[in-house]
Amino acid sequence: MAPRFAVPALSRCERSCTSPSVVRRACAALGQHRSTQRKVARGRDDERRLTGDIIELARQYGRYGYRKVAALLRRAGQSTTSGSSVSGNVRG
Numbered sequence: 001m002a003p004r005f006a007v008p009a010l011s012r013c014e015r016s017c018t019s020p021s022v023v024r025r026a027c028a029a030l031g032q033h034r035s036t037q038r039k040v041a042r043g044r045d046d047e048r049r050l051t052g053d054i055i056e057l058a059r060q061y062g063r064y065g066y067r068k069v070a071a072l073l074r075r076a077g078q079s080t081t082s083g084s085s086v087s088g089n090v091r092g
Contacts, residue, residue, distance in 0.1 A: 053076075
């Protein structure tokens with residue numbers, strides 16, 4: 001399967017095209033699903049700091065899972081939402 005990432009030319013085409021069949025054919029030609037062109041992923045402003053804090057807590061408390069690490073971050077006053085990288089960065 002081809003990697004999924006937004007192609008700027010297709011995104012511009014999708015915004016300027018009124019016919020869904022044009023977008024469908026362009027995505028089919030590129031081997032991408034149409035949903036990859038809907039939304040541009042944006043990271044959090046404090047993503048690097050959050051990742052560093054998670055790694056530090058994982059080193060300090062090696063056996064803690066992502067829920068415990070998230071609770072420690074919340075207790076320290078750092079925001080952890082459902083879209084944050086807490087579950088992706090904790091490895092045992």
